[in-house]
Amino acid sequence: MSAFVEVDHIDQVFRLPSGGSYVALRNIELKIQKGEFVSLVGHSGCGKSTLLNIVAGLHRPTQGGVLLEGREIKQPGPDRMMVFQNYSLLPWLTVRENIALAVDEVMASRPRGERRGIVEHHIDMVGLRQAAEQRPSQISGGMKQRVAIARALAIRPKLLLLDEPFGALDALTRGGLQEQLIKICEETHATCIMVTHDVDEALFLSDRVVLLTNGPEAHIGQIIEVTIPRPRDRMKVVNHPNYYGLRSEIFYFLNQQKRAKKRKAKPTAAIARNGLEKVNLELGFIPLTDCAPLVVAKEMGFFTKHGLEEVTLSREPSWKAVAEGIATQRLDAAQMVAGMPLALTLGFEGKAPLPIVTALVLARNGNAITLAKHFYDEGVRTPQDFRAVVMQTPDKVHTLGMVHAASMHNLMLRYWLAAGGVDPDRDVNLTVIPPPQMVANLQSGNISGYCVGEPWNSRAVQENLGFVIATDLDIWAGHLEKVLGVREDWAEKYPQTHIALVKALLEACEYCDDYRNREEILELLSRPHYVGSPPQYLRPGFIDPYTRGTGTAPQTLPRYNQFYVDKTNCPYRVEGLWIMTQLARWGITPFPKNWIEILDRVRRVDVFGEAARELGLLDIEPDRGPIHFFDGTVFDPDDPIHYLNSLKIKRDIRIEEVLIDALEAV
Amino acid sequence: MTAELDQGSKRRAASRRSGILSGIGKQSQKLVPPAIALAIFLVVWQLLCSSPDATLPGPIQTLSETWELIIDPFFDNGGTDKGLFWQILASLSRVAIGYTLAAVIGIAVGILIGTVKIMYQALDPIFQVLRTVPPLAWLPLSLAALQQSNPSAIFVIFITAVWPIIINTAVGVQQIPQDYNNVAKVLRLSRQKYFFKILLPAAVPYIFSGLKIGIGLSWLAIVAAEMLIGGVGIGFFIWDAWNSSRISEIILAIIYVGIIGLLLDRLVDYVSKLVVPEEQKQG
Numbered sequence: 001m002s003a004f005v006e007v008d009h010i011d012q013v014f015r016l017p018s019g020g021s022y023v024a025l026r027n028i029e030l031k032i033q034k035g036e037f038v039s040l041v042g043h044s045g046c047g048k049s050t051l052l053n054i055v056a057g058l059h060r061p062t063q064g065g066v067l068l069e070g071r072e073i074k075q076p077g078p079d080r081m082m083v084f085q086n087y088s089l090l091p092w093l094t095v096r097e098n099i100a101l102a103v104d105e106v107m108a109s110r111p112r113g114e115r116r117g118i119v120e121h122h123i124d125m126v127g128l129r130q131a132a133e134q135r136p137s138q139i140s141g142g143m144k145q146r147v148a149i150a151r152a153l154a155i156r157p158k159l160l161l162l163d164e165p166f167g168a169l170d171a172l173t174r175g176g177l178q179e180q181l182i183k184i185c186e187e188t189h190a191t192c193i194m195v196t197h198d199v200d201e202a203l204f205l206s207d208r209v210v211l212l213t214n215g216p217e218a219h220i221g222q223i224i225e226v227t228i229p230r231p232r233d234r235m236k237v238v239n240h241p242n243y244y245g246l247r248s249e250i251f252y253f254l255n256q257q258k259r260a261k262k263r264k265a266k267p268t269a270a271i272a273r274n275g276l277e278k279v280n281l282e283l284g285f286i287p288l289t290d291c292a293p294l295v296v297a298k299e300m301g302f303f304t305k306h307g308l309e310e311v312t313l314s315r316e317p318s319w320k321a322v323a324e325g326i327a328t329q330r331l332d333a334a335q336m337v338a339g340m341p342l343a344l345t346l347g348f349e350g351k352a353p354l355p356i357v358t359a360l361v362l363a364r365n366g367n368a369i370t371l372a373k374h375f376y377d378e379g380v381r382t383p384q385d386f387r388a389v390v391m392q393t394p395d396k397v398h399t400l401g402m403v404h405a406a407s408m409h410n411l412m413l414r415y416w417l418a419a420g421g422v423d424p425d426r427d428v429n430l431t432v433i434p435p436p437q438m439v440a441n442l443q444s445g446n447i448s449g450y451c452v453g454e455p456w457n458s459r460a461v462q463e464n465l466g467f468v469i470a471t472d473l474d475i476w477a478g479h480l481e482k483v484l485g486v487r488e489d490w491a492e493k494y495p496q497t498h499i500a501l502v503k504a505l506l507e508a509c510e511y512c513d514d515y516r517n518r519e520e521i522l523e524l525l526s527r528p529h530y531v532g533s534p535p536q537y538l539r540p541g542f543i544d545p546y547t548r549g550t551g552t553a554p555q556t557l558p559r560y561n562q563f564y565v566d567k568t569n570c571p572y573r574v575e576g577l578w579i580m581t582q583l584a585r586w587g588i589t590p591f592p593k594n595w596i597e598i599l600d601r602v603r604r605v606d607v608f609g610e611a612a613r614e615l616g617l618l619d620i621e622p623d624r625g626p627i628h629f630f631d632g633t634v635f636d637p638d639d640p641i642h643y644l645n646s647l648k649i650k651r652d653i654r655i656e657e658v659l660i661d662a663l664e665a666v
Numbered sequence: 667m668t669a670e671l672d673q674g675s676k677r678r679a680a681s682r683r684s685g686i687l688s689g690i691g692k693q694s695q696k697l698v699p700p701a702i703a704l705a706i707f708l709v710v711w712q713l714l715c716s717s718p719d720a721t722l723p724g725p726i727q728t729l730s731e732t733w734e735l736i737i738d739p740f741f742d743n744g745g746t747d748k749g750l751f752w753q754i755l756a757s758l759s760r761v762a763i764g765y766t767l768a769a770v771i772g773i774a775v776g777i778l779i780g781t782v783k784i785m786y787q788a789l790d791p792i793f794q795v796l797r798t799v800p801p802l803a804w805l806p807l808s809l810a811a812l813q814q815s816n817p818s819a820i821f822v823i824f825i826t827a828v829w830p831i832i833i834n835t836a837v838g839v840q841q842i843p844q845d846y847n848n849v850a851k852v853l854r855l856s857r858q859k860y861f862f863k864i865l866l867p868a869a870v871p872y873i874f875s876g877l878k879i880g881i882g883l884s885w886l887a888i889v890a891a892e893m894l895i896g897g898v899g900i901g902f903f904i905w906d907a908w909n910s911s912r913i914s915e916i917i918l919a920i921i922y923v924g925i926i927g928l929l930l931d932r933l934v935d936y937v938s939k940l941v942v943p944e945e946q947k948q949g
Contacts, residue, residue: 058848078852081852082848088845088849090863101853105854
């Protein structure tokens with residue numbers, strides 16, 4: 001079935017008085033289903049209003065066109081009624097006359113009495129009975145906008161277009177009108193396109209938020225599905241577990257665009273110095289205890305020692321932002337969750353494969369699964385217990401938080417659930433929430449638990465909101481957790497820089513694992529521009545014995561945050577292979593038939609080896625042996641397909657050849 | 667209780683009285699400065715013209731010499747020997763005809779060139795040139811064309827008043843906010859509805875500023891035109907008085923012309939207040 005509205009590859013070019021031309025919109029393609037509410041969000045001047053005017057028919061695109069129910073839009077018409085930013089009421093007509101003008105013209109074939117009835121109905125609908133006889137100049141801005149909305153809805157448009165409808169109103173009026181609008185839209189099943197600057201407004205009202213990049217040549221940068229169920233009210237939306245994730249995703253996009261604008265003004269060129277190709281590096285990190293090696297390398301001078309004199313650490317809002325930053329080359333390198341280089345290389349979430357390499361494991365362990373306190377009171381101690389509770393309450397959806405599809409948190413949480421017989425997709429609902437927002441979501445009851453790195457488990461324990469049912473030491477002791485990731489083409493362009501970076505971080509890792517340094521590192525981490533969490537939340541596991549919030553005595557876990565000892569840092573291939581089996585198991589990526597090639601490309605043991613040799617550190621890869629898990633299963637790296645087939649709970653596994661070079665040629 | 671009430675009502679009455687009094691006081695206060703200015707003006711005039719070899723009469727002499735004309739504006743001795751009322755009425759009727767023609771044609775042409783861009787581009791330069799031609803320059807041409815004096819005078823009024831009306835109307839139409847036009851486009855308003863519900867109300871303040879300039883100009887033009895064409899009318903009355911050296915009558919006529927001009931201007935203002943929507947008033 002074709003879409004209700006189809007924006008078909010629109011280009012908009014304006015002729016400039018100087019004789020040149022300005023490409024405002026480039027290749028905009030968007031399909032909108034009947035009854036959908038879509039918001040267009042972007043910075044000022046990105047052409048979102050132009051796009052809306054094109055849909056309205058007030059403006060003809062230079063290329064492409066818009067189809068409404070299969071017919072091309074060539075001129076404005078009442079089936080696409082617009083609510084204008086400045087209301088556009090006729091000042092010489094009263095509220096009633098303004099609405100009646102539209103109704104009488106558009107519904108001229110209906111009898112007069114019926115038209116009157118429609119006008120009066122809509123006056124009541126927006127609560128303007130008292131003001132019906134007043135002129136626009138005699139009523140407030142909020143009332144004017146209500147008249148405009150009533151006028152638009154009264155003629156029953158197929159498509160309602162809203163151009164920053166509440167932009168000029170105060171916050172209180174805006175909130176009230178948004179609630180009225182959402183109610184009306186839900187009642188009338190209107191299809192709406194709204195242009196707005198207000199991210200919360202977009203999230204509250206929309207089914208999809210279309211993010212436009214900056215002009216010139218603005219295009220659709222990202223489309224965000226707002227999966228919050230309807231009917232909605234504000235509290236329900238704000239408390240939804242996905243809300244802050246979506247919100248930060250949009251803000252992240254807008255900030256990126258802002259930065260892109262600045263960058264265009266001042267491109268950062270590579271500064272070559274000290275025998276390195278590039279000494280000015282931008283490194284992304286997420287505020288977690290295990291970002292310590294990056295912080296230490298910066299603050300303790302390991303970067304400078306290895307010639308990287310201008311390293312900036314960029315605190316990122318989410319793992320998705322990290323991936324985006326590397327893809328767009330805003331970041332030179334980043335702390336990544338262990339599966340991210342593989343997932344990006346294989347291509348996931350509908351994105352084309354982007355080869356990423358890792359030459360260093362930054363940390364092992366350090367995660368835990370936290371469940372809400374009430375599960376403890378119900379006697380939940382194992383995944384099997386958890387399954388029993390989930391099965392007893394089939395009408396309640398238990399949502400669990402994790403930080404990224406390709407993170408060890410997701411894979412281990414899924415592994416742990418599946419080991420207990422819980423299908424992580426069918427029995428519970430897993431959702432991506434940035435680490436710093438986990439505790440707040442647990443507190444508000446939006447989620448039942450989560451798997452995340454520290455300090456976000458200890459925080460829930462200390463605030464008595466949750467308890468740690470399992471640390472990753474209980475599931476797979478010594479698993480890789482965070483890695484250093486760079487684009488493959490970056491690594492090829494700056495090979496010496498890459499080695500210097502690995503050396504600096506490797507020394508920092510060694511420094512981090514010396515318990516004598518931990519107090520000092522703790523002070524660094526608790527600074528607001530790094531993790532910014534009070535030290536008491538960072539201590540458990542990192543310095544102090546680990547408290548699970550189960551009443552048992554705190555446990556000393558010397559390997560909980562492992563940065564160097566026990567051959568931590570080598571990105572050896574068996575672990576990578578296990579990650580790929582898990583990514584395939586849950587349908588996140590296909591399993592590559594050419595897995596040996598992929599592993600060699602992504603996990604750069606050679607670069608690690610070179611760096612370690614130059615530092616005079618022992619250069620050995622851990623033994624290429626099987627991995628043992630808590631549930632007794634063993635992963636044999638020689639037969640991954642057999643391992644995949646032996647798993648009971650899994651999705652449809654795609655096994656295919658992943659060719660990354662063909663796409664690289666672009 | 668009653669006493670209190672009584673006292674209260676008395677106080678209120680008193681305050682109301684004082685309110686009225688102060689209202690009158692305010693009104694009269696406003697009249698005081700112009701009255702004083704007028705008195706000073708008259709005194710200076712009298713002093714300047716009191717010397718025996720003065721060429722112009724003073725106010726007292728003017729008043730005494732024209733007293734007959736003032737008290738009896740309605741006499742009619744045939745020919746051009748008529749009371750001032752008839753003289754002014756004749757002038758006003760010419761203005762009325764010429765100005766009405768100018769208003770009707772001016773607004774129509776203004777709307778036309780305001781809505782049709784190509785017409786505006788074609789005609790605006792011509793209008794800009796013609797607009798600067800002094801009214802009297804048209805008179806010989808119109809006499810040559812129309813052969814009669816009265817229609818020629820009316821034509822001069824018309825041609826004087828029509829330009830500001832055309833230009834202001836055109837600007838008013840062009841200045842209709844794009845938002846209103848967008849509303850009309852989206853609703854697909856019929857031409858007739860667009861004209862009456864959007865174009866006219868939106869342009870009406872501009873039209874009236876054109877009309878106001880037009881009325882002033884036509885009253886200016888009529889006096890000059892009548893001096894040349896003769897016949898009954900305040901312009902020729904002045905010219906006739908000059909020819910017969912009745913300077914006092916000239917002064918009286920000038921005063922009348924001034925007052926009538928002011929009243930015409932106020933009349934257009936008043937009409938515009940009735941017609942222009944409250945929200946469209948321009949600061």
